[in-house]
Amino acid sequence: MRWLLVKDLRILRRSPLLVSLLVIYPIVIAVLIGFALSRGPDKPEVAFYNGLEGRPTQVELGGEQIDLAEEGQRLFDAIDPVPVDSRAEAIQKVEDGDVLGALVIPDDLASNIQSALEPGTVEVYYNAEDPAKRQYVENTIKSQVQDANSALTKRVAKEALQLLDLISEGGDYTFLGQDFDVLGLQRSEEILKAAREDLPEESPERAELDRVIAFASLARENLAFSDDVLNVVGEPIRVKATALDGGTTSLNSFAIALAVAVSLMFITLLLAAGTLALEREENAFARLVRGLVSRTALLVEKAGLATVCSVAVSLLMLAGLSLFVDLDWGRFPLWLAALVLAALAFAALGLAIGALTREVRAASLLAFMLCLPLAFLALVPSGAVAPALYDVIRAVSAAFPFKPALDALDAALNDAGDLGGPLLHLAGLALVFGALARVGLRRFA
Amino acid sequence: MERASGIAADAATTIAARELVKRYGERVALRGVSLSAGRGELVAVIGPNGAGKTTLLSILAGIQPPDEGSVETASRIGWVPQQAALYGKLTVAENLMLFARLERVAEPSAVVQRMLALTDLEERADDQVSTLSGGNRQRVNIAIGLLGQPDVLLLDEPSSALDPRQRERLWEFILRLAEDGTTVVFATHHIQEADRYASQLIVLADGERVFDGSPRELEQATGTTGLDFEQAFVQFLHQRGH
Numbered sequence: 001m002r003w004l005l006v007k008d009l010r011i012l013r014r015s016p017l018l019v020s021l022l023v024i025y026p027i028v029i030a031v032l033i034g035f036a037l038s039r040g041p042d043k044p045e046v047a048f049y050n051g052l053e054g055r056p057t058q059v060e061l062g063g064e065q066i067d068l069a070e071e072g073q074r075l076f077d078a079i080d081p082v083p084v085d086s087r088a089e090a091i092q093k094v095e096d097g098d099v100l101g102a103l104v105i106p107d108d109l110a111s112n113i114q115s116a117l118e119p120g121t122v123e124v125y126y127n128a129e130d131p132a133k134r135q136y137v138e139n140t141i142k143s144q145v146q147d148a149n150s151a152l153t154k155r156v157a158k159e160a161l162q163l164l165d166l167i168s169e170g171g172d173y174t175f176l177g178q179d180f181d182v183l184g185l186q187r188s189e190e191i192l193k194a195a196r197e198d199l200p201e202e203s204p205e206r207a208e209l210d211r212v213i214a215f216a217s218l219a220r221e222n223l224a225f226s227d228d229v230l231n232v233v234g235e236p237i238r239v240k241a242t243a244l245d246g247g248t249t250s251l252n253s254f255a256i257a258l259a260v261a262v263s264l265m266f267i268t269l270l271l272a273a274g275t276l277a278l279e280r281e282e283n284a285f286a287r288l289v290r291g292l293v294s295r296t297a298l299l300v301e302k303a304g305l306a307t308v309c310s311v312a313v314s315l316l317m318l319a320g321l322s323l324f325v326d327l328d329w330g331r332f333p334l335w336l337a338a339l340v341l342a343a344l345a346f347a348a349l350g351l352a353i354g355a356l357t358r359e360v361r362a363a364s365l366l367a368f369m370l371c372l373p374l375a376f377l378a379l380v381p382s383g384a385v386a387p388a389l390y391d392v393i394r395a396v397s398a399a400f401p402f403k404p405a406l407d408a409l410d411a412a413l414n415d416a417g418d419l420g421g422p423l424l425h426l427a428g429l430a431l432v433f434g435a436l437a438r439v440g441l442r443r444f445a
Numbered sequence: 446m447e448r449a450s451g452i453a454a455d456a457a458t459t460i461a462a463r464e465l466v467k468r469y470g471e472r473v474a475l476r477g478v479s480l481s482a483g484r485g486e487l488v489a490v491i492g493p494n495g496a497g498k499t500t501l502l503s504i505l506a507g508i509q510p511p512d513e514g515s516v517e518t519a520s521r522i523g524w525v526p527q528q529a530a531l532y533g534k535l536t537v538a539e540n541l542m543l544f545a546r547l548e549r550v551a552e553p554s555a556v557v558q559r560m561l562a563l564t565d566l567e568e569r570a571d572d573q574v575s576t577l578s579g580g581n582r583q584r585v586n587i588a589i590g591l592l593g594q595p596d597v598l599l600l601d602e603p604s605s606a607l608d609p610r611q612r613e614r615l616w617e618f619i620l621r622l623a624e625d626g627t628t629v630v631f632a633t634h635h636i637q638e639a640d641r642y643a644s645q646l647i648v649l650a651d652g653e654r655v656f657d658g659s660p661r662e663l664e665q666a667t668g669t670t671g672l673d674f675e676q677a678f679v680q681f682l683h684q685r686g687h
Contacts, residue, residue, distance in 0.1 A: 286526060
């Protein structure tokens with residue numbers, strides 16, 4: 001047993017690629033998960049422009065003084081605000097991908113709310129790079145505005161209840177600097193009952209009756225004011241959301257593009273890497289390249305095989321999905337272009353992996369281990385991580401075919417954005433990884 | 446490096462290598478090794494482990510280029526690597542057919558049938574290679590090397606995985622090829638095989654050719670006539686400081 005263990009450790013020591021993979025992979029995954037947890041969606045960075053800064057932030061709703069700056073703090077319970085000096089700067093930060101979105105409090109928010117006749121409006125800007133992000137941003141911001149609305153509603157409802165209590169019970173009340181002694185319905189009832197018992201029908205006790213009339217008038221005014229309050233109470237603040245970039249793909253349609261991209265990546269990478277590595281594992285490579293087949297022809301054959309197989313499977317998958325969702329078959333040529341170029345780019349990457357590893361098992365393992373983080377990174381939304389890290393993620397995603405493949409498939413399937421750019425990107429990656437694979441074959445035999 | 450497809454100097458010579466040098470980083474695998482062989486000749490390349498036998502054969506086969514020196518060859522060379530270069534998931538016939546088509550031989554089906562008959566594997570033609578014994582795999586391996594009807598056949602340790610009976614059959618087969626005019630160059634650890642079958646011996650040690658001649662000439666060179674040939678070979682290496 002002991003000697004078997006020593007032997008296995010020795011073999012591992014002499015397999016640096018495998019050991020590196022086994023060590024580095026969990027570290028990378030742990031770091032990614034760590035970032036996901038520590039900078040998760042509950043505290044995304046949002047650019048915040050406060051148009052109320054330097055202006056009065058107190059508004060009176062139903063006689064209640066409300067500090068909007070204080071109430072606005074509730075918006076930040078679930079976001080990490082990045083203060084900016086202007087609406088333009090906020091929008092720029094979103095466009096640069098530095099923040100998840102931007103929240104703009106316009107200069108007229110306080111006056112609109114003060115008017116009590118229409119809700120105040122806050123503005124939200126974000127990049128809808130993919131539908132998942134759009135839904136996430138909308139949910140996050142809406143949830144926060146709902147919280148703020150709820151808080152304001154409670155304050156105003158409390159004031160409305162006090163007014164109703166005043167009308168019912170009577171008491172002192174100050175409005176627009178004037179003090180009133182409100183009689184209240186209960187006391188009015190008592191007075192009216194006494195007057196009815198004590199006075200003959202033609203009695204001139206007008207003073208008492210005047211008080212009743214005044215109360216009736218004030219009660220009517222207060223109730224009318226309560227109507228205004230109650231109109232606004234439902235939604236004191238409204239959100240005007242603007243997507244700066246990205247398509248209008250629904251989450252379901254995007255999920256189809258994502259599923260196809262992931263399947264295409266797995267099939268093509270594993271096939272290309274595995275079949276090339278198999279040539280060496282079977283000792284056939286040297287026999288093949290001594291005049292029977294050129295190294296370049298061998299790579300082209302493997303890329304062709306992987307591409308044809310994965311495109312066929314992807315088309316079958318789309319045909320199956322079309323039974324459940326509406327797919328525009330009129331765009332089939334565009335689907336095919338996106339699938340073929342994406343498959344070629346994945347195949348070239350797979351061949352580079354196969355040439356590097358030279359063993360089927362190691363090639364398959366490396367291809368598999370590469371797939372998941374690539375998909376994960378391509379789906380990280382801007383603003384969900386620190387700007388510098390997001391730039392790194394964007395660069396890594398651009399260096400591998402998954403992200404452009406996803407963009408191309410989304411554009412081809414859902415008419416979401418530009419198709420030419422991602423196709424060119426994929427063609428470039430296919431050439432680069434193809435060249436790397438060709439270089440790798442020099443030391444293959 | 447010069448690699449010519451025909452040999453003009455001597456029509457009987459089918460392969461000739463001159464002053465071959467091969468380096469792997471700091472390590473020198475071949476140091477100015479030369480050899481030549483003619484039609485029907487059986488040349489054994491022997492030497493201790495790491496002497497450069499496989500490197501020499503792979504350069505002669507065109508698998509890798511030498512750093513210095515030249516190889517002149519006949520137009521068709523068959524190469525049989527030490528480890529069977531076969532696809533385990535394909536049948537014997539499918540492997541032969543694949544390489545026959547890659548070799549662009551005329552009438553590949555007929556050639557495959559001939560190779561199956563030659564290697565006595567007709568009954569196993571439809572068996573997957575992964576199910577064959579080591580000896581049978583080696584026969585398929587050699588059959589693939591012969592598909593192009595080569596003028597020169599290069600064999601790297603052809604009998605290393607075979608039992609004595611299989612070795613005997615293999616050598617009968619190789620001798621028939623030589624009788625038909627095929628030049629056979631083989632590397633081997635079986636010194637007795639080299640003594641028994643080779644007409645010419647090339648002895649390599651540390652990448653250097655230390656002997657080129659017949660087995661009898663090797664015995665004479667060491668003054669060990671009458672000894673077991675393997676003992677004579679070991680003594681020869683001792684005398685040369687290896």
